[in-house]
Amino acid sequence: MEKTFKITTPEGLHARPTALLVSAVTGFKAEVELIYKEKSVNLKSIMGVMSQGILPGGVVTISANGVDADKLMETVTEVIITKGIGEEC
Amino acid sequence: MLELKGIAVSNGIALAKAYCLIEPDLTFNRVEVLDTGTENTRFKNAVATSKLELQEICEMAEHKFGEEKAAIFSAHLLLLEDPEMLSAIEVKINEGNNAEYALHEVSTMFIDMFEAMDNEYMRERAADIRDVAKRVLAHLLGVTIPDYSRLTSDVIIVAEDLTPSMTAQLDTKYVKGFITDIGGRTSHSAILARTMEIPAVVGTKTATKTIKHGAPIIIDGANGEIIVNATNELSEYYVTKQKAYEDEQRDLTQYRSLQSVSADGYAVEIAGNISKQEDVDTVVKNGGDGIGLFRTEFLYMNRQELPNEEEQFAVYRAVLEKMQDKPTVVRTLDIGGDKNLPYLKLAPEMNPFLGYRAIRLCLDQQEMFRTQLRALIRASVYGNLKIMFPMIATLEEFRAAKALLLEEQQNLKNEGYTVSEKIEVGMMIEIPSAAIIADLFAKEADFFSIGTNDLIQYTLAADRMNENVSYLYQPYHPAVLRLIKNVIDAAHRHGKWVGMCGEMAGDEIAIPILLALGLDEFSMNASAILKTRAQITKLAKEPLMKHVEDILMLATAADVEQYVRNHLVVSD
Numbered sequence: 001m002e003k004t005f006k007i008t009t010p011e012g013l014h015a016r017p018t019a020l021l022v023s024a025v026t027g028f029k030a031e032v033e034l035i036y037k038e039k040s041v042n043l044k045s046i047m048g049v050m051s052q053g054i055l056p057g058g059v060v061t062i063s064a065n066g067v068d069a070d071k072l073m074e075t076v077t078e079v080i081i082t083k084g085i086g087e088e089c
Numbered sequence: 090m091l092e093l094k095g096i097a098v099s100n101g102i103a104l105a106k107a108y109c110l111i112e113p114d115l116t117f118n119r120v121e122v123l124d125t126g127t128e129n130t131r132f133k134n135a136v137a138t139s140k141l142e143l144q145e146i147c148e149m150a151e152h153k154f155g156e157e158k159a160a161i162f163s164a165h166l167l168l169l170e171d172p173e174m175l176s177a178i179e180v181k182i183n184e185g186n187n188a189e190y191a192l193h194e195v196s197t198m199f200i201d202m203f204e205a206m207d208n209e210y211m212r213e214r215a216a217d218i219r220d221v222a223k224r225v226l227a228h229l230l231g232v233t234i235p236d237y238s239r240l241t242s243d244v245i246i247v248a249e250d251l252t253p254s255m256t257a258q259l260d261t262k263y264v265k266g267f268i269t270d271i272g273g274r275t276s277h278s279a280i281l282a283r284t285m286e287i288p289a290v291v292g293t294k295t296a297t298k299t300i301k302h303g304a305p306i307i308i309d310g311a312n313g314e315i316i317v318n319a320t321n322e323l324s325e326y327y328v329t330k331q332k333a334y335e336d337e338q339r340d341l342t343q344y345r346s347l348q349s350v351s352a353d354g355y356a357v358e359i360a361g362n363i364s365k366q367e368d369v370d371t372v373v374k375n376g377g378d379g380i381g382l383f384r385t386e387f388l389y390m391n392r393q394e395l396p397n398e399e400e401q402f403a404v405y406r407a408v409l410e411k412m413q414d415k416p417t418v419v420r421t422l423d424i425g426g427d428k429n430l431p432y433l434k435l436a437p438e439m440n441p442f443l444g445y446r447a448i449r450l451c452l453d454q455q456e457m458f459r460t461q462l463r464a465l466i467r468a469s470v471y472g473n474l475k476i477m478f479p480m481i482a483t484l485e486e487f488r489a490a491k492a493l494l495l496e497e498q499q500n501l502k503n504e505g506y507t508v509s510e511k512i513e514v515g516m517m518i519e520i521p522s523a524a525i526i527a528d529l530f531a532k533e534a535d536f537f538s539i540g541t542n543d544l545i546q547y548t549l550a551a552d553r554m555n556e557n558v559s560y561l562y563q564p565y566h567p568a569v570l571r572l573i574k575n576v577i578d579a580a581h582r583h584g585k586w587v588g589m590c591g592e593m594a595g596d597e598i599a600i601p602i603l604l605a606l607g608l609d610e611f612s613m614n615a616s617a618i619l620k621t622r623a624q625i626t627k628l629a630k631e632p633l634m635k636h637v638e639d640i641l642m643l644a645t646a647a648d649v650e651q652y653v654r655n656h657l658v659v660s661d
């Protein structure tokens with residue numbers, strides 16, 4: 001399953017919001033990818049996500065696959081919205 | 090005695106003994122490993138111990154600097170759990186490499202990747218990976234990382250670079266300053282020093298090689314000077330200077346939340362000049378009423394290509410959001426003159442200050458200009474944006490620039506963007522022709538900002554980069570004052586406001602004259618805001634206005650200065 005978000009933190013995906021995202025998905029079994037500008041990285045990897053250098057306004061797609069993918073997507077969406085990291089597109 | 094110079098990144102003066110942070114020896118050999126299972130366990134144990142330590146440091150940092158600043162350590166902890174990094178290391182170990190080598194190889198790959206990124210913030214993150222990798226490596230080698238948390242007397246820290254974990258452990262009570270070999274304004278040590286309000290000088294290149302542990306040091310964070318083994322006389326001089334600085338800072342803090350109002354109740358705006366996004370914090374901290382000049386050219390410098398719309402939008406938006414509803418004046422690109430962009434490949438000129446620069450260049454290279462205007466207009470909904478054009482000499486230039494702005498505003502609306510409908514569009518007054526026909530400009534511009542540095546050099550025909558004619562840089566020259574008066578009067582007749590964003594706006598002698606002339610906004614280096622507010626709250630505008638006529642009849646700049654000292658400066 002997939003969902004698309006627009007990043008709205010003023011600095012883009014800096015260490016702090018990235019840490020929140022990665023922590024949110026780390027406990028899940030499902031595989032989860034973050035796709036930005038057609039490049040895909042493991043959302044459980046803080047270095048992978050930060051290496052994307054995502055700027056505010058950047059549109060990212062999160063794609064999860066596995067037994068608990070539904071729950072993962074629900075958690076990650078909640079973190080993105082409630083922590084002011086981005087909004088659903 | 091020995092003197093060193095570096096980049097001044099945090100203000101203040103300190104005198105204390107050098108405390109050199111010496112890195113432990115982390116050299117290792119590449120060894121072939123047969124029992125990869127044991128090697129993997131050894132690596133996992135080192136990671137586990139590192140995690141425990143980092144958790145402790147994270148708690149310590151939260152306690153000392155607050156959750157926001159400690160967030161970096163949550164990121165460090167996640168690095169130790171990063172599946173991409175851990176699995177890459179495991180693969181290397183399984184190929185028969187020892188853990189030290191595997192860790193080094195993989196972390197270097199990530200460090201190189203971050204260092205190659207074109208975003209300064211991300212480049213600095215390479216230091217985080219290096220910091221974490223170093224900790225794990227130390228545990229693999231059984232080397233203890235020195236404990237800096239038990240200082241007993243005042244010190245100035247000298248290090249190649251301060252890693253986040255080093256600074257979190259430091260007992261800040263005893264740390265009076267930072268000196269590093271490498272780094273810039275946004276490096277960790279610089280940011281931390283400003284948070285702690287202690288002086289810091291970075292990028293000295295040689296500090297760790299030339300300064301001995303325990304040597305007495307003086308650090309002047311205002312101009313980036315470091316003196317080792319100073320003479321008694323020099324030390325005394327700095328002790329006095331330090332005391333004066335501290336007294337002044339203490340005295341000025343009371344003005345932080347006060348309004349900028351003259352003693353007889355006339356309100357003005359005292360704003361800050363900024364060049365980068367981070368500078369906003371200093372303006373806010375110093376109680377600035379707004380941003381009077383955002384020099385956007387720094388967005389274009391130190392890079393290989395023009396910044397795109399998205400990138401610029403991000404910066405403008407961040408600045409506007411931080412300033413909330415306070416006025417934020419952004420000057421469009423002012424490149425050329427003494428500021429060159431190699432990638433634009435501009436031909437060298439005989440008279441660059443009179444040449445192809447600022448609005449002249451932007452009206453010619455419209456694609457580049459439109460990109461900036463679009464980014465600004467899109468950001469306009471996030472705060473109180475005002476846009477001004479630099480180096481306007483003729484009405485046609487102003488009209489052409491404004492027309493492009495309105496066109497892009499319409500384009501963006503057609504594309505579905507929400508944009509602010511009340512962006513004020515003004516101009517810099519820095520060319521005498523514009524100052525003289527300010528009445529004609531005032532009908533079309535929403536505001537003026539007087540750029541005194543250029544206005545003075547053009548009025549007196551004196552290159553401000555040429556030391557032989559530096560005596561002609563005369564802010565109080567009667568011609569300059571008369572031009573300023575003309576600009577302010579013309580604007581006010583048309584109900585427009587006037588700011589000043591040159592150095593003159595924060596000049597103690599000029600301030601009483603400018604207040605009397607009716608200047609509405611004084612914009613300056615953030616560190617001068619409180620001092621200016623303190624001065625203005627003590628000045629009464631109406632009595633000063635009675636002197637205006639006399640001052641404008643004085644024949645020389647020296648006469649003006651003398652007159653102000655005799656009649657207008659409040660002595661407290």
